Every structure is written in structure tokens, then in C-alpha cells.
Amino acid sequence: MKLFSFFDRLEDKTRHALSRHPVPYALIGGVSIVLFWRAVWELADLAPHIHPGWWLVGSVIIMLLTGTFVSFFIGENIIISGLKADKRIDEKTEIDLREEDEYIKHLYDLVHEVRNDIKEIKSKLNQ
Numbered sequence: 001m002k003l004f005s006f007f008d009r010l011e012d013k014t015r016h017a018l019s020r021h022p023v024p025y026a027l028i029g030g031v032s033i034v035l036f037w038r039a040v041w042e043l044a045d046l047a048p049h050i051h052p053g054w055w056l057v058g059s060v061i062i063m064l065l066t067g068t069f070v071s072f073f074i075g076e077n078i079i080i081s082g083l084k085a086d087k088r089i090d091e092k093t094e095i096d097l098r099e100e101d102e103y104i105k106h107l108y109d110l111v112h113e114v115r116n117d118i119k120e121i122k123s124k125l126n127q
Contacts, residue, residue, distance in 0.1 A: 018025040044055060063069035 018028065044050075062068065063072070
């Protein structure tokens with residue numbers, strides 16, 4: 001458990017540091033993804049007796065069961081923005097993003113206020 005916690009904190013710190021440098025972040029991520037898929041390809045080549053169609057069917061079933069099929073190939077942000085008839089994140093302007101951020105902060109403050117009201121009501125009921 002401590003090992004998972006360590007790597008979780010390390011990942012958070014790394015992501016935070018790299019997010020300030022998008023081009024190196026993209027290069028590191030891109031190279032890592034290509035190397036990962038190259039290794040997967042090499043592993044699949046170790047089983048030449050399995051027909052490629054079975055690899056396809058098996059991988060689609062696994063992706064459907066784990067919920068990664070749609071999110072990987074389409075992306076949940078695209079689906080959500082389509083349902084909300086909203087702009088894609090790459091189409092939003094800085095003003096749009098600031099307005100959205102302010103709205104989220106407002107909602108957070110509202111939830112915090114409601115939470116405090118509920119605590120106050122509970123304390124009055126317990127007296």
C-alpha cells in the first residue's frame with residue numbers, strides 16, 4: 001500500500017511539473033506511448049498461431065468490458081460536450097475557460113455553504 005501511495009504522489013508531482021512545459025510533456029508522453037505499443041506488438045508477435053481477427057475480437061471485448069473503448073477512441077470530453085451542446089476544449093477561448101472556472105468556484109462555494117447549513121441544522125436538532 002505504501003508503494004502505491006509513493007508512486008501516486010510521484011505521479012502527481014511529475015504531472016504538475018511537466019504541465020508547465022507542454023512541449024517536452026507531449027514529447028515524453030508520445031515516445032512513451034509508442035514504446036508501450038511497440039512492446040505490445042512484439043508480445044503479440046510471440047503468438048503467431050493466433051489469427052489477427054481473434055486478437056481484434058478479444059481486444060474489443062476487453063475494452064468494452066473495462067469501459068475504455070469509447071473513452072479512448074472518442075473521448076469522454078467530446079461526448080460530454082456533445083451532450084451539453086458545448087464547445088470542445090480546443091475551441092474554447094481563454095475567456096470561456098475563465099468563466100467556466102468562476103462558475104465552478106461559485107458552485108464549490110455554494111456546496112460549502114449548504115454543508116455548513118446542514119451542520120448547523122444537525123447541531124440544533126441534537127440539542
